[in-house]
Amino acid sequence: xxxxxxxxxxxERDNLPLITQFIHDTFTTAKxxxxxxxxxxxxxxxxxxxxxxxxQIFGKDHFQIVSRPGKLGLGSAYSAGLEACxxxxxxxMDADLSHHPKFIPEMIAVMDNSDNNKKKxxxxxxxxxxxxxxxxxxxxxxKLTSCGANFLATFLLSTGGxxxxxxxxRLYERSAIELILPQVHSKGYAFQMEILVxxxxxxxxxxxxxxxxxxxxxxxxxxxxxxxxxxxxxxLQLFFTT
Amino acid sequence: xxxxxxxxxxLSIGILFLAIWKTGLTHLDSIKSWPPLAATNLVxxxxxxxxxxxxxxPIWAIVTLGMYALFSVLYRVATFGDxxxxxxxxxxxxxxxxxxxxxxxxxx
Numbered sequence: 023x024x025x026x027x028x029x030x031x032x033x034e035r036d037n038l039p040l041i042t043q044f045i046h047d048t049f050t051t052a053k054x055x056x057x058x059x060x061x062x063x064x065x066x067x068x069x070x071x072x073x074x075x076x077x078q079i080f081g082k083d084h085f086q087i088v089s090r091p092g093k094l095g096l097g098s099a100y101s102a103g104l105e106a107c108x109x110x111x112x113x114x115m116d117a118d119l120s121h122h123p124k125f126i127p128e129m130i131a132v133m134d135n136s137d138n139n140k141k142k143x144x145x146x147x148x149x150x151x152x153x154x155x156x157x158x159x160x161x162x163x164x165k166l167t168s169c170g171a172n173f174l175a176t177f178l179l180s181t182g183g184x185x186x187x188x189x190x191x192r193l194y195e196r197s198a199i200e201l202i203l204p205q206v207h208s209k210g211y212a213f214q215m216e217i218l219v220x221x222x223x224x225x226x227x228x229x230x231x232x233x234x235x236x237x238x239x240x241x242x243x244x245x246x247x248x249x250x251x252x253x254x255x256x257x258l259q260l261f262f263t264t
Numbered sequence: 265x266x267x268x269x270x271x272x273x274x275l276s277i278g279i280l281f282l283a284i285w286k287t288g289l290t291h292l293d294s295i296k297s298w299p300p301l302a303a304t305n306l307v308x309x310x311x312x313x314x315x316x317x318x319x320x321x322p323i324w325a326i327v328t329l330g331m332y333a334l335f336s337v338l339y340r341v342a343t344f345g346d347x348x349x350x351x352x353x354x355x356x357x358x359x360x361x362x363x364x365x366x367x368x369x370x371x372x
Contacts, residue, residue, distance in 0.1 A: 039361075039362075039365050039370055039372075040358055040361045040362070040365075043361040043364055043365055044357065044361060047361075075370060075371065076370070078369075079365070079368045079369060079370055119354060119358075122350070122354065150345070151340065151345075153345070154345070155345055156344065156345020156346055156347040156350070157344070157345065157346070157347065158346070158347045158348050158349075158350045158351035159351060160344075160346075162341065165341045165344050166337070166341055169337045169340040169341050169344070170337050172340075173333060173336055173337050173340070177333070178270065179270060180270055232345075234345075234347045234350035235350075236350050236351050236354050260270075261270050261271050262269070262270075262271045263269065264269060264270055
C-alpha cells in the first residue's frame with residue numbers, strides 16, 4: 023500500500039525540509055510506504071531549488087516534484103499531484119507545519135478499521151473541533167469566527183456530521199478523491215467544504231481524527247473582510263447548488 | 265423526493281411551517297379551548313399566552329433558532345481546545361529535524 027502525500031507549495035523554502043523530515047520519520051516509524059509530491063507554483067523564494075536538494079537526500083522514490091508555471095490555485099495543484107502520483111491512498115495537507123504528520127497513522131487506522139465495520143470510510147478528516155484536537159495560537163476573536171463559520175456551514179450544508187468543514191488535513195482513498203475533485207469548483211475555504219459536501223452526497227462515509235493545528239503567527243492575518251465575504255459567497259453557492 | 269437540493273429542503277420546511285402557522289391562526293379559538301391546554305392554565309398557558317404564541321410563531325421560531333446558534337457557538341468557543349503544547353513540541357521537533365537534515369547533507 024503506497025501513500026502519496028500531495029504538498030502544494032508557494033514560498034515554503036523554510037518549511038518544506040522540515041515537513042519532509044517529519045513525514046519521513048512518521049512513515050519510517052510506522053513502517054509504511056510513502057511518496058511526497060510537491061506541487062510548486064513557481065515560488066519566488068526558490069522553493070523549487072530546496073525541493074530538488076531534498077529529492078537528492080530522500081530519493082526519487084520518496085520525493086517527487088511537479089513544477090507549475092505560476093500561481094494556479096489549490097484545486098488544480100491537487101489535481102496535478104493526483105494525476106502524477108501512484109499511491110492507493112492520498113493525503114492532502116498543508117506544507118507550512120500547521121499540520122503534523124504524526125496524526126496520519128491514526129487516520130490510517132480509522133480507515134483500516136472501517137473495513138470490518140458497517141460502512142467503509144473513504145475519507146478521514148483531521149478535525150480541530152473534537153475533543154483531543156485544537157489549535158495553538160488563536161485568540162478569542164479568531165475562535166469565534168471559526169466556530170461561527172463552522173456552525174453556519176454545518177447548519178446550511180449536508181455533510182453527514184463532519185465537525186470541521188474547512189480543515190485541509192485529510193486522508194483519501196484514491197477512488198474517493200478521484201471521483202470528487204473534478205466536481206469541486208469553489209475557491210478559498212469553501213473549497214474544502216465542497217469536498218466533504220460532495221463526498222457525503224456521493225454516499226461516502228467520512229471518518230474523523232482530532233488533530234492539533236499550530237497556527238504560524240506571521241505578520242499578515244489571513245482572515246480579513248475579503249476572506250469572510252469569499253467564504254460566505256462560497257457557502258451560499260453550495261447551499262443553492264448541492 | 266429523489267435528490268432535493270439543500271435550499272429546496274429548507275424551502276419545503278419553510279412552506280410546511282407556514283402551513284402549520286396558517287392552520288394555527290385560523291383555528292386559534294379551538295386551540296385555546298382544547299381541553300388539555302385549558303387544563304394547563306396553572307403553568308401560564310392562558311388563552312392569551314396561546315394567542316401570542318400562535319400569532320407570532322415565526323418570530324419565536326427565529327428567536328429559538330438564534331438562541332440555539334448563539335449558545336452552540338459560545339459553547340464551542342468556551343470548550344475550545346487550546347494546545348500551546350503542540351506549538352512547543354513542534355519547536356523542539358524542528359530543532360531535531362534540522363540536525364537530521366544537516367547530517368544528511370542538506371544545506372540550510
